[in-house]
Amino acid sequence: MQxxxxxxxxxxxxxxxxxxDFSSKDASSLAEHLATANLLGHHSHGxxxxxxxxxxxxxxxxxxxxxxxxxxxxxxxxxxxxxxAFGQLASIYAANLAIEKAKTAGLAAVGINNIDHTGRLxxxxxxxxDANMLGMYFCNGHSGIRMQAPYGGKxxxxxxxxxxxxxxxxxxxxxxxxxATTAIAHGKVMSAKNRDENVPEDCLxxxxxxxxxxxxxxxxxxxxxxxxxxxAYKGFxxxxxxxxxxxxLSRARMLSTKRRQDKxxxxxxxxxxxxFLPLEMYFEEIDALCNDLKASQVRQGFTEVLxxxxxxxxIAAKQKEQGIEIAQxxxxxxxxxxxxxxxxx
Amino acid sequence: MQxxxxxxxxxxxxxxxxxxDFSSKDASSLAEHLATANLLGHHSHGxxxxxxxxxxxxxxxxxxxxxxxxxxxxxxxxxxxxxxAFGQLASIYAANLAIEKAKTAGLAAVGINNIDHTGRLxxxxxxxxDANMLGMYFCNGHSGIRMQAPYGGKxxxxxxxxxxxxxxxxxxxxxxxxxATTAIAHGKVMSAKNRDENVPEDCLxxxxxxxxxxxxxxxxxxxxxxxxxxxAYKGFxxxxxxxxxxxxLSRARMLSTKRRQDKxxxxxxxxxxxxFLPLEMYFEEIDALCNDLKASQVRQGFTEVLxxxxxxxxIAAKQKEQGIEIAQxxxxxxxxxxxxxxxxx
Numbered sequence: 001m002q003x004x005x006x007x008x009x010x011x012x013x014x015x016x017x018x019x020x021d022f023s024s025k026d027a028s029s030l031a032e033h034l035a036t037a038n039l040l041g042h043h044s045h046g047x048x049x050x051x052x053x054x055x056x057x058x059x060x061x062x063x064x065x066x067x068x069x070x071x072x073x074x075x076x077x078x079x080x081x082x083x084x085a086f087g088q089l090a091s092i093y094a095a096n097l098a099i100e101k102a103k104t105a106g107l108a109a110v111g112i113n114n115i116d117h118t119g120r121l122x123x124x125x126x127x128x129x130d131a132n133m134l135g136m137y138f139c140n141g142h143s144g145i146r147m148q149a150p151y152g153g154k155x156x157x158x159x160x161x162x163x164x165x166x167x168x169x170x171x172x173x174x175x176x177x178x179x180a181t182t183a184i185a186h187g188k189v190m191s192a193k194n195r196d197e198n199v200p201e202d203c204l205x206x207x208x209x210x211x212x213x214x215x216x217x218x219x220x221x222x223x224x225x226x227x228x229x230x231x232a233y234k235g236f237x238x239x240x241x242x243x244x245x246x247x248x249l250s251r252a253r254m255l256s257t258k259r260r261q262d263k264x265x266x267x268x269x270x271x272x273x274x275x276f277l278p279l280e281m282y283f284e285e286i287d288a289l290c291n292d293l294k295a296s297q298v299r300q301g302f303t304e305v306l307x308x309x310x311x312x313x314x315i316a317a318k319q320k321e322q323g324i325e326i327a328q329x330x331x332x333x334x335x336x337x338x339x340x341x342x343x344x345x
Numbered sequence: 346m347q348x349x350x351x352x353x354x355x356x357x358x359x360x361x362x363x364x365x366d367f368s369s370k371d372a373s374s375l376a377e378h379l380a381t382a383n384l385l386g387h388h389s390h391g392x393x394x395x396x397x398x399x400x401x402x403x404x405x406x407x408x409x410x411x412x413x414x415x416x417x418x419x420x421x422x423x424x425x426x427x428x429x430a431f432g433q434l435a436s437i438y439a440a441n442l443a444i445e446k447a448k449t450a451g452l453a454a455v456g457i458n459n460i461d462h463t464g465r466l467x468x469x470x471x472x473x474x475d476a477n478m479l480g481m482y483f484c485n486g487h488s489g490i491r492m493q494a495p496y497g498g499k500x501x502x503x504x505x506x507x508x509x510x511x512x513x514x515x516x517x518x519x520x521x522x523x524x525a526t527t528a529i530a531h532g533k534v535m536s537a538k539n540r541d542e543n544v545p546e547d548c549l550x551x552x553x554x555x556x557x558x559x560x561x562x563x564x565x566x567x568x569x570x571x572x573x574x575x576x577a578y579k580g581f582x583x584x585x586x587x588x589x590x591x592x593x594l595s596r597a598r599m600l601s602t603k604r605r606q607d608k609x610x611x612x613x614x615x616x617x618x619x620x621f622l623p624l625e626m627y628f629e630e631i632d633a634l635c636n637d638l639k640a641s642q643v644r645q646g647f648t649e650v651l652x653x654x655x656x657x658x659x660i661a662a663k664q665k666e667q668g669i670e671i672a673q674x675x676x677x678x679x680x681x682x683x684x685x686x687x688x689x690x
Contacts, residue, residue: 076421077451077620106422109452111621134594153641153650165586175589177582183575200575209644229574230528230545237522237653240638241510244520248630249479249621269614275422276456276594285593293585296498299554305498308582 002331003323009047010035012334012345016050019341020057022064026089033088037120038324041315044187045120048330051337053086053117062086062116068093076105079251082115087264088123090115091137095124098270099131106275111250112266122178122309125166128270129174132279135166136269140246148182149223151236154209156223160186161242166309168273169290170283176309181239182224183232189215189224202229347676348668354392355380357679357690361395364686365402367409371434378433382465383669386660389532390465393675396682398431398462407431407461413438421450424596427460432609433468435460436482440469443615444476451620456595457611467523467654470511473615474519477624480511481614485591493527494568496581499554501568505531506587511654513618514635515628521654526584527569528577534560534569547574 004012010031017027038046056062066085070093072078078097082090094110101108121137128135141159148158164178184203192199193215206212207221218224226235245267246252252265273282296305319325326334338345349357355376362372383391401407411430415438417423423442427435439455446453466482473480486504493503509523529548537544538560551557552566563569571580590612591597597610618627641650664670671679683690 074451074620105450106419107452107454109616109621134589149644150638150641150650152644152647153638154644155641157637157641165582167586167589175585177579177586179579179582202574205644209642227574227576227579228572229547229576231572231574233651233653234522234524234572237510237524240520240634240653241512241522243634244479244512244631248627248634249616249618251622271454271594273594275419276454277596281598282593285598286589289585289588289593292502293495293498296495296500296502297554299494299497299499299550302497305495306578308578308585 001328002326004326005323006035006039006320009038009324009326012338013047013050015343015345016054016334016338016341017064019343020054020064026064029092030086030088033092033119033123035324036123038326039316039319040120040122040312041319042120042122042312043327043330044185047326047334049117051333054337054341056116070094070097070110076101076108078108078110080110080112082112082263084263085115087112087115087118087266091118091121091124091266091268092127094266094268095127095135095137095270098135098268099128099133102133102270102272103131107269107271109249110268110270111252112246112268113250113252113263115264115266118264118266120178121162121164122166122176122312124268125164125178126174126176128268129166129168129176131270132168132273134168134269134271134273136163136267138163138242138245138267140243140252140265141263145186147186147224148226148239149205149209150240151226151233154205154207154223158239158243160224161239161246163238163242167286169286173309173313175286175290175307176312178309179227181226181235181242183227183229183235184224186224189218193219202232346673347671349671350668351380351384351665354383354669354671357683358392358395360688360690361399361679361683361686362409364688365399365409371409374437375431375433378437378464378468380669381468383671384661384664385465385467385657386664387465387467387657388672388675389530392671392679394462396678399682399686401461415439415442415455421446421453423453423455425455425457427457427608429608430460432457432460432463432611436463436466436469436611436613437472439611439613440472440480440482440615443480443613444473444478447478447615447617448476452614452616454594455613455615456597457591457613458595458597458608460609460611463609463611465523466507466509467511467521467657469613470509470523471519471521473613474511474513474521476615477513477618479513479616479618481508481612483508483587483590483612485588485597485610486608490531492531492569493571493584494550494554495585496571496578499550499552499568503584503588505569506584506591508583508587512631514631518654518658520631520635520652521657523654524572526571526580526587528572528574528580529569531569534563538564547577 013031063084080094125135160180162180198213206217228235250265358376408429425439470480505525507525543558551562573580595610
């Protein structure tokens, strides 16, 4: 394992991205996104992605020089075209656009299409929450990989179909719920496989549709189950609506056989709290709610009630102090990528 | 068990409501809502509620003569005040308002407060889908009963905090996802208790915060768990956001100690599809998506992949033909209520 300081990690990523032909503004923005994912402990969305991004640029699937554009439909609706940009750059752009529109319209919807890997959704709803708005982000079709079976079915049809929600607080970190609609992330099954470990129950099907805890069965034509355990029909229902928002309403048309492509679609909603009630009243209410929840007596096996996002914030605070833990394999891959690009790290 | 035809059930309910001083328009509207809940197999939201409604009217908690009013904030935002109306009447009103606003604004949000029992949420998002829009409804604080523990906690703090989503289809029933954020409905625990049966795992805590399958433990100071099984932190996160929308943004201020009251809050979003893409293109896309999902091979133990709402539609089709099955106890309670009100049924 490598321990790397946040600023250092950000620099390393920036240097690699500059060599990959990103503008300095885009390199710095994307580096901040990726390094922050590592900082928060979401390593699957951090520096580990660079070798894949390198590959996708080399194959002209994603374009480091892409200019994100948008079409304004009405005071509250717009569409963002990533033009094959990395999803982080187009999503930051789209979230800003949603914020600007919601400032006047009260609520705004922005569809996003033609983007590469979307990155950590929590970042964009956090961005919206920082503007004192409620944010939602729906995302479909992670680069065309179909991995999620519908409830009752055994074919991999949907992607992880994640979504994120955020709500601001006063002088406290926003509440950020960032979740896949699958019971387990693809990346976690991969890690379990690499460690020769089983995954928990109710997460995987093998290729014949039988429940399994063995990661090898998943990679041998199996699928991920929607989350929810015995109520996985609820997780499936949510996955379906993520697809409707991010795949259809976004105009990404991910599922149409005519336009199916190796790209992601997204859909953002921004709701300006001040158009609904005075901000101070909102903050008072959300404090009352959160305090009520945090004051609950704790069950055995838990040390406290954590609000969505709190666990990541604790990890970030610790890693800011002690450095960020990067897995050795990830680090080795970065070192060899840097060598290939003639960068000293 | 009693078998009653839909039209007959609707008549019985209408007659009871007329005696409870509802206007004929409101009686007929509420009767249709309740009878449709029974028709769809959602018996917990059907005629079984009448004796409770009778009681709440007698105690002046709910007002059968209440006039729902609204305040327009902007082209896309409004607030509905039920003035102690039954939630169904105020919610139908609010959904209509959201539809009208979304027709011009593209998307609209309507907060709902000061209503009694909200009824079946699926009905209002269905109403929005019937106008070729996507609908969302968040609902909190079922009449002040706190029953849901936060993930990791053991105190009952939230209500069942349900929400519903609907998406229209062409010449086919809308997709309707109508779900509590708890793993099991309060009503189902009550039925299990009456039948002396256990409930499934991962649904209940006893008063000490230990997992239990015994309904008696729940009624002895226990709580409902958020849905999600091992991923119940996701269900809890959703419950929290339902509270933020329906309890805070709605201006219902359900959780503030200053205004805590025996009422529900609601929040509706209506999104007019035509403002995003041509309706025909949307229908083509959603057909492609649904056909893909329905064509999945089926797992052992399942007979087909069901989309959200399909199971209820099948029950409704059967009960339309063969009559609606009303549990004997429910029927006996209705007969005795009718007698009290001097109505022949």
